[in-house]
Amino acid sequence: MKSINSKPSETKNVDLVIQGGTAVTMVPGQAPVPNARILIKKDRIVQIGPSTEIPLPHGSALDIIDAQNGIIMPGLVNAHAHTAMALFRGFADDLPLRTWLFDKIFPAEADFLSPETVYWGALMGCIEMITSGTTCVADGYFFQDATIRAVDKCGIRAVVAQGVIDFPAPGIPDPKKNIRTARDFLEKWQHFSERITPGLFCHSPVTCSEKTLLRSQQLSKDYDKPLQIHLSETSAEVAEIIKRTGKRPTHYLDQLDLVDNQLIAAHGVYLDKSEIRCLHKKGAGIIHVPESNMKLSSGIAPLADILAMGVRTGLGTDGCASNNNLDLFGEMDTAAKLSKVSTGRPDATSATQVLEMATIGGAAALGLEKETGTLEKGKKADIIVVDTRAPHLCPLYNPVSVLVYAACGADVKDVVVDGTTLMKERKLCFLDPNEIMARVGEISEKIRR
Numbered sequence: 076m077k078s079i080n081s082k083p084s085e086t087k088n089v090d091l092v093i094q095g096g097t098a099v100t101m102v103p104g105q106a107p108v109p110n111a112r113i114l115i116k117k118d119r120i121v122q123i124g125p126s127t128e129i130p131l132p133h134g135s136a137l138d139i140i141d142a143q144n145g146i147i148m149p150g151l152v153n154a155h156a157h158t159a160m161a162l163f164r165g166f167a168d169d170l171p172l173r174t175w176l177f178d179k180i181f182p183a184e185a186d187f188l189s190p191e192t193v194y195w196g197a198l199m200g201c202i203e204m205i206t207s208g209t210t211c212v213a214d215g216y217f218f219q220d221a222t223i224r225a226v227d228k229c230g231i232r233a234v235v236a237q238g239v240i241d242f243p244a245p246g247i248p249d250p251k252k253n254i255r256t257a258r259d260f261l262e263k264w265q266h267f268s269e270r271i272t273p274g275l276f277c278h279s280p281v282t283c284s285e286k287t288l289l290r291s292q293q294l295s296k297d298y299d300k301p302l303q304i305h306l307s308e309t310s311a312e313v314a315e316i317i318k319r320t321g322k323r324p325t326h327y328l329d330q331l332d333l334v335d336n337q338l339i340a341a342h343g344v345y346l347d348k349s350e351i352r353c354l355h356k357k358g359a360g361i362i363h364v365p366e367s368n369m370k371l372s373s374g375i376a377p378l379a380d381i382l383a384m385g386v387r388t389g390l391g392t393d394g395c396a397s398n399n400n401l402d403l404f405g406e407m408d409t410a411a412k413l414s415k416v417s418t419g420r421p422d423a424t425s426a427t428q429v430l431e432m433a434t435i436g437g438a439a440a441l442g443l444e445k446e447t448g449t450l451e452k453g454k455k456a457d458i459i460v461v462d463t464r465a466p467h468l469c470p471l472y473n474p475v476s477v478l479v480y481a482a483c484g485a486d487v488k489d490v491v492v493d494g495t496t497l498m499k500e501r502k503l504c505f506l507d508p509n510e511i512m513a514r515v516g517e518i519s520e521k522i523r524r
C-alpha cells in the first residue's frame with residue numbers, strides 16, 4: 076500500500092473534488108448548501124459552494140469523491156480520548172471508577188503496556204475513529220512516542236499528550252522522572268508535523284501534586300502546547316480536593332494559575348456555576364464525556380449551563396475501556412438526550428449545539444479552530460461524507476437532526492484529512508484493518524490469560 080506521506084503533485088490547481096451532496100458547513104448562521112462542490116488543493120479547501128456556481132475544473136487525473144445522496148460535513152473532533160485503551164475494550168465493565176481504575180486498569184496497564192502494544196492499540200483506535208467519521212483526536216496516555224507513530228501512519232489529525240502522574244506509570248516507573256519525560260517528549264516532537272500537536276496530560280488534580288501541576292504548566296507555557304487534565308470527574312474527587320485545599324477543583328487550579336486558554340479540562344461533572352464562570356473567563360476548554368460518565372456512574376455534567384455561559388466546549392469519548400467505543404455519532408445522540416433528561420427540558424441542548432461541540436466547538440477547545448472544525452475556504456480539508464441512502468436515515472427533513480439523532484459511525488462513507496483521502500466508499504486507503512485487528516487480537520490473548 077502507498078504511504079500516507081506521499082504528497083500530491085505541485086502542478087495541478089486542484090487535487091481533489093467532493094461534490095453532489097448537501098454541505099453542512101458548521102459556519103455559524105450558514106444554511107446547508109444543497110448539491111455542493113468543494114475544491115481542495117493540497118491540504119486546504121480552495122473553494123466551496125453550490126455546484127452551479129463552481130465549475131468542475133478540467134483535468135483527467137482529478138480525484139473526485141461523489142457525495143450524491145449524502146451529507147458533506149467537517150470531520151468530527153474527538154476532544155478527549157485515550158486511544159490505545161482500545162486494547163482494554165470490554166476488559167472490565169460495570170464497576171465504579173475507583174475500583175475500575177485502581178484494581179483493574181492500572182494493574183493491566185502496568186503488566187501489558189509497552190511501546191509495541193500502545194502502537195497497535197492506538198492504530199486500532201485510530202482506524203475505528205477514521206471509519207466512524209472522526210478526523211481529529213485529543214489523546215492523553217503513556218508511551219506516547221508510539222501513539223505519535225500510529226497517528227502519523229494512519230493520517231488522522233491529533234493532539235498527542237504525554238501522561239503525567241505521581242504514581243509509577245507505564246514507561247515511567249519512577250514518578251520523580253515524570254516531568255523530565257514530559258519535557259523530553261515535547262522537545263522531541265514539537266516541530267515534527269503540522270498535523271500532530273504534542274502536549275501534556277496531567278492525570279488529575281488528585282493524582283498530581285501541586286508541584287507536579289505547577290511544573291507541567293510551566294512546561295506547557297515554555298513550549299506553547301496544550302495541557303489536558305481530568306477535572307471534577309467524581310464527587311469523591313471534589314471532596315478530596317476541598318478537604319486538601321479548602322477550594323473546589325477549578326478554583327484550586329486557578330489559584331495555581333493553571334486555568335488559561337491552554338487548559339483542556341475533561342469531564343467537569345461536578346462544576347458549580349462559579350467554576351464554569353472561571354473556566355469561561357480564562358478561556359479554558361471543557362470536554363463533555365457523557366457515555367464514560369454514565370458507564371462509570373460518575374454523574375451528569377451541567378452541559379446546558381456550560382453552553383449557556385459560552386465556554387469553549389467539545390465532545391469526547393474517553394478511552395474504550397469506559398465507553399466502549401469511539402463513535403462520536405453515538406456520543407452526540409447521548410449528549411443531547413442526557414441533557415434533556417437531567418434538566419427535565421427537551422430544549423435544554425439542541426441537536427445543532429451538540430453538532431457544534433463535535434466539530435468547531437471541539438476544535439476551539441483544542442486551539443485548532445483556525446485550521447479545522449468547519450467547511451470554509453482556506454481551512455484544512457478535514458471532511459467526511461455521510462451516506463444517507465439507508466432506511467434509518469429516511470426521510471431527510473433536516474440534515475442536522477439526521478446526523479445527531481439517527482446516524483451512526485458506520486454511515487460515514489468517505490473521510491478526508493489534511494486533503495488526503497483516508498477512506499473512500501468505506502475502504503481504508505492506506506491501512507489493512509485485518510492486520511491491525513489480528514495484532515490486537517494477539518495482545519488481547521495475553522491480557523486475557
Ligand SMILES: [Zn+2]
Binds near residue numbers: 157305341394
Ligand atoms: Zn479520560
